[in-house]
Amino acid sequence: MTKSDRERVFIFDTTLRDGEQSPGFSMNSDEKLRFALQLEKLGIDIIEAGFPVASEGDFESVQQIARKIRKPQIAALARADLPEIDQTWESIKEAANPRIHIFLSSSDIHLKHQLKKTRDQVLKEACDAVKHACAYTTNVEFSPMDATRTDMDYLCDIVEAVIAHGATTVNIPDTVGYAMPDEYGGLIAYLFANVKNINDAIVSVHCHNDLGVAIANSLSGLKQGARQVECAVNGIGERAGNASLEEVVMALKTRKDILGFQTNIKTEHIYHTSRLLTDITGIPVQPNKAIVGANAFAHESGIHQDGLIKKKITYEIMTPQTVGVSETNIVLGKHSGRHAIKEHLSNMGYNLTNDEIDKVFARFKELADVKKEVFDEDLEAIISDDVFRKPDKYKLIYLNVVSGNAAIPTATVRMEVDGETMQAADFGVGPIDATFTVIKTITKTNHKLLKYAVNAITGGADAQGVVTVQLQYDNRDVTGRGADPDVLVASAKAYVNALNRLESLKVYNHKKR
Numbered sequence: 096m097t098k099s100d101r102e103r104v105f106i107f108d109t110t111l112r113d114g115e116q117s118p119g120f121s122m123n124s125d126e127k128l129r130f131a132l133q134l135e136k137l138g139i140d141i142i143e144a145g146f147p148v149a150s151e152g153d154f155e156s157v158q159q160i161a162r163k164i165r166k167p168q169i170a171a172l173a174r175a176d177l178p179e180i181d182q183t184w185e186s187i188k189e190a191a192n193p194r195i196h197i198f199l200s201s202s203d204i205h206l207k208h209q210l211k212k213t214r215d216q217v218l219k220e221a222c223d224a225v226k227h228a229c230a231y232t233t234n235v236e237f238s239p240m241d242a243t244r245t246d247m248d249y250l251c252d253i254v255e256a257v258i259a260h261g262a263t264t265v266n267i268p269d270t271v272g273y274a275m276p277d278e279y280g281g282l283i284a285y286l287f288a289n290v291k292n293i294n295d296a297i298v299s300v301h302c303h304n305d306l307g308v309a310i311a312n313s314l315s316g317l318k319q320g321a322r323q324v325e326c327a328v329n330g331i332g333e334r335a336g337n338a339s340l341e342e343v344v345m346a347l348k349t350r351k352d353i354l355g356f357q358t359n360i361k362t363e364h365i366y367h368t369s370r371l372l373t374d375i376t377g378i379p380v381q382p383n384k385a386i387v388g389a390n391a392f393a394h395e396s397g398i399h400q401d402g403l404i405k406k407k408i409t410y411e412i413m414t415p416q417t418v419g420v421s422e423t424n425i426v427l428g429k430h431s432g433r434h435a436i437k438e439h440l441s442n443m444g445y446n447l448t449n450d451e452i453d454k455v456f457a458r459f460k461e462l463a464d465v466k467k468e469v470f471d472e473d474l475e476a477i478i479s480d481d482v483f484r485k486p487d488k489y490k491l492i493y494l495n496v497v498s499g500n501a502a503i504p505t506a507t508v509r510m511e512v513d514g515e516t517m518q519a520a521d522f523g524v525g526p527i528d529a530t531f532t533v534i535k536t537i538t539k540t541n542h543k544l545l546k547y548a549v550n551a552i553t554g555g556a557d558a559q560g561v562v563t564v565q566l567q568y569d570n571r572d573v574t575g576r577g578a579d580p581d582v583l584v585a586s587a588k589a590y591v592n593a594l595n596r597l598e599s600l601k602v603y604n605h606k607k608r
């Protein structure tokens with residue numbers, strides 16, 4: 096590898112694998128494909144599409160992504176188990192550039208308490224697995240899980256051995272988010288100093304954020320020679336999540352002066368990618384989230400505003416446009432025509448078919464009748480609800496709620512269940528409780544309500560309410576979202592959306608391998 100190749104950092108996105116496996120972030124296969132298409136547009140080098148042996152649903156969605164996405168490499172995760180590697184290969188073999196990603200724990204803590212295996216056994220299994228995968232492809236990645244709590248010399252032995260057996264990428268996971276930045280960078284430096292064939296592979300970083308230092312650790316690893324970063328959009332992932340893609344990419348770009356790296360990411364698609372994920376999963380990012388939070392480019396203090404008016408550089412280290420946040424995200428109103436909407440959607444990064452634009456336009460007109468200004472966030476909610484939502488088992492048709500300080504909260508609901516119209520009415524502790532009780536009765540469903548939250552999509556008293564509902568059934572958590580100018584209607588929509596999501600995931604659960 097030449098010096099100039101070494102300045103390039105490869106971005107490996109694991110939103111669809113490490114991210115999707117965390118509670119509440121489950122996606123169905125159409126949603127995963129839609130998100131993978133956006134990752135392709137963003138310029139991701141490697142998409143980790145899933146863990147195909149987890150269930151038939153996971154296998155099929157990895158396969159679908161492998162068939163449809165052509166530019167990025169498509170990786171799939173497998174344990175160091177030969178039949179599992181065979182199945183994993185089946186899921187990605189039609190990709191333009193498939194990668195098998197094998198993992199096996201290497202720390203004594205995991206060996207003793209989880210695997211109940213010796214270091215020699217694990218070393219041999221790692222080599223056998225890599226050798227087996229190399230019979231399918233030369234693009235093989237190996238991850239010694241819990242690397243940061245592994246004896247350093249044993250880690251060097253494993254890394255050297257898997258490279259000797261054909262691994263072309265070696266990933267060093269901080270699985271439990273335990274390492275500190277200097278320590279993590281030191282570990283990568285140690286590998287470069289002590290593994291004689293280290294330059295035959297790309298070294299990768301994979302840092303979890305349990306102590307809030309995932310980005311610092313990732314950058315520290317890069318400084319010591321790693322050239323692949325594993326990360327996830329909005330920082331989602333196991334527990335406190337993974338290093339966030341947008342943060343690592345923007346740190347590399349904004350501080351290129353001292354870091355000296357470049358990526359292939361088209362940063363102007365970052366914001367849209369982040370929004371797409373929150374739309375699909377129903378889980379928003381906190382307002383102060385770096386890069387993609389609602390306040391990331393909002394300047395509230397008078398002194399800051401004064402400085403910005405005089406010269407942007409006073410308080411702005413990167414422009415909102417660099418990440419695709421348009422400065423004027425307003426404003427479409429009831430006089431805006433179809434052409435303006437089409438143009439605006441395309442500026443927002445949506446290339447929709449004529450039929451899809453018709454659907455969005457019809458809903459836009461309805462909304463513009465009740466709301467003076469329609470914002471990008473409103474359009475995104477419409478697109479999610481009306482364009483990309485799969486035909487649902489449950490559909491809300493009618494909702495009437497009576498409540499007040501002298502009324503017993505009562506809801507009447509009419510719904511379609513598998514095309515059949517049904518209705519019922521009931522009381523509740525409050526109007527939301529009454530609505531949910533009736534929906535539960537009509538759908539004959541049984542699940543636990545984990546979370547209910549209301550937010551306003553935009554400012555103003557006429558803002559659409561966006562409701563997030565998290566349900567749990569059979570150990571699967573799903574998040575439903577609904578948007579409407581009426582918060583009660585938004586609540587009912589969110590609840591019904593969550594039920595539909597549970598339905599689509601149940602199909603996968605039944606087909607678990």
Ligand code: KIV
Binds near residue numbers: 240
């Ligand atoms: O955190 C971790 O160790 C992982 C591996 C499977 C790469 O996600």
Ligand code: ZN
Binds near residue numbers: 268270303332333
């Ligand atoms: Zn991980």
